[in-house]
Amino acid sequence: MTDQPSTDITGADLPSGDGAPSANTPAANGSPGTAPEDTPDDAGRTDDRDRVRLKALGREELETFVEDLGQPSYRGRQLYNWMYAKGVTDFAEMSSLPQSFRDELSDVATATSFEVVTQSQSADGTVKALFELPSGEQAEMVLIPDIDERGEAQRLTVCVSSQVGCAMGCTFCATGMLGFRENIPAGAIYDQVWHMNEVAQERFGQPVTNVVYMGMGEPLLNYDGVLKSIDLLTDEDTLNLSIHRITVSTVGLARRIRDLADDGFRSHLAVSLHAPDNETRSDIMPINEAEKTSLPALKEALQYYHDETGRPVTYEYCLFHGVNDSVADAKRLATVTRWIPSKVNIIMYNPVDGLNYERTPEDKLDAFVQALVEEGVTVTVRRSRGQDIDAACGQLANKG
Numbered sequence: 470m471t472d473q474p475s476t477d478i479t480g481a482d483l484p485s486g487d488g489a490p491s492a493n494t495p496a497a498n499g500s501p502g503t504a505p506e507d508t509p510d511d512a513g514r515t516d517d518r519d520r521v522r523l524k525a526l527g528r529e530e531l532e533t534f535v536e537d538l539g540q541p542s543y544r545g546r547q548l549y550n551w552m553y554a555k556g557v558t559d560f561a562e563m564s565s566l567p568q569s570f571r572d573e574l575s576d577v578a579t580a581t582s583f584e585v586v587t588q589s590q591s592a593d594g595t596v597k598a599l600f601e602l603p604s605g606e607q608a609e610m611v612l613i614p615d616i617d618e619r620g621e622a623q624r625l626t627v628c629v630s631s632q633v634g635c636a637m638g639c640t641f642c643a644t645g646m647l648g649f650r651e652n653i654p655a656g657a658i659y660d661q662v663w664h665m666n667e668v669a670q671e672r673f674g675q676p677v678t679n680v681v682y683m684g685m686g687e688p689l690l691n692y693d694g695v696l697k698s699i700d701l702l703t704d705e706d707t708l709n710l711s712i713h714r715i716t717v718s719t720v721g722l723a724r725r726i727r728d729l730a731d732d733g734f735r736s737h738l739a740v741s742l743h744a745p746d747n748e749t750r751s752d753i754m755p756i757n758e759a760e761k762t763s764l765p766a767l768k769e770a771l772q773y774y775h776d777e778t779g780r781p782v783t784y785e786y787c788l789f790h791g792v793n794d795s796v797a798d799a800k801r802l803a804t805v806t807r808w809i810p811s812k813v814n815i816i817m818y819n820p821v822d823g824l825n826y827e828r829t830p831e832d833k834l835d836a837f838v839q840a841l842v843e844e845g846v847t848v849t850v851r852r853s854r855g856q857d858i859d860a861a862c863g864q865l866a867n868k869g
């Protein structure tokens with residue numbers, strides 16, 4: 470079995486700092502298509518009130534922060550526990566901190582990462598929430614329940630956003646149409662899971678079991694924020710999630726995949742492949758046009774990743790009718806799967822307004838899957854959930 474969610478949601482995955490093309494993204498901050506690699510998000514100050522956003526800081530950074538305010542470092546650990554283990558955002562409620570320190574924190578910092586703006590539930594139980602960051606930018610998170618025949622949730626997966634918008638400009642993706650706006654800080658990624666964990670317990674009577682970085686944005690372009698958020702999620706003092714139940718999905722940024730291998734990444738890696746050859750991939754994913762992020766570069770990076778970690782990879786492959794869904798495409802895809810131990814998740818496309826892609830008919834899907842099976846490929850077909858609330862794969866576009 471796999472650590473993958475039983476459903477897919479996004480469209481999450483493409484890159485840039487690796488020399489990615491700017492794509493056709495209207496980008497925020499006035500620089501169309503600019504690759505926002507490692508945009509400073511740490512210890513950032515809010516746009517409006519010039520207060521330090523503590524949800525961008527991890528445990529050690531909080532210790533440094535309180536020391537800079539003249540407090541002993543253990544106050545940083547207390548602050549960490551209030552924010553991440555207890556979910557408290559109001560300093561006035563942090564009763565183990567001295568009153569004078571609580572007052573000072575209220576003046577200079579904020580522990581709030583976002584406000585939930587709207588929340589909706591699909592007929593299949595999928596919950597989507599739109600949230601607003603202190604900057605005023607908005608993004609989405611989704612809770613995907615796997616319900617068995619007895620009506621019980623076997624798995625509760627949260628799909629988190631790692632960026633507002635995305636610079637990758639995948640031609641089939643609603644998020645890509647937004648352009649890149651900003652990186653989401655580690656604590657705000659953590660809080661998406663925290664929020665959906667409360668929703669899960671309230672509606673399904675169980676906590677969240679899995680997390681996938683497949684919402685808005687390219688996670689490896691918010692590299693530090695994403696790794697820091699995984700540290701937060703797996704801390705035994707906080708949500709204590711299993712590191713093996715976390716999946717980071719990337720468009721396939723070669724250099725960052727090598728970095729993951731070097732940095733001891735232990736969660737599951739998924740790569741949004743979506744095409745088995747360079748030409749087709751470049752047509753639908755502009756990032757592939759650059760040599761450093763093309764398929765040959767991806768192959769080398771994945772082989773390095775596997776050599777260093779011993780870990781397999783999952784390829785996400787969304788079928789687009791007449792684009793990448795022929796039996797010949799399946800045979801080429803089978804060749805790719807032999808680069809390193811892997812499996813393939815086939816995703817059925819969810820039409821997006823304004824984009825000219827069609828869903829592959831069932832008979833073509835069957836032929837595609839059959840061809841993969843005959844080649845010995847481990848393949849799963851994932852039927853997206855939450856389509857009626859635009860929470861399905863590739864549909865996240867802040868429509869609320």
Ligand code: SF4
Nearest residue numbers: 480481482483635645
């Ligand atoms: S444009 Fe969409 S599919 Fe492409 S990387 Fe960004 S979020 Fe993922």
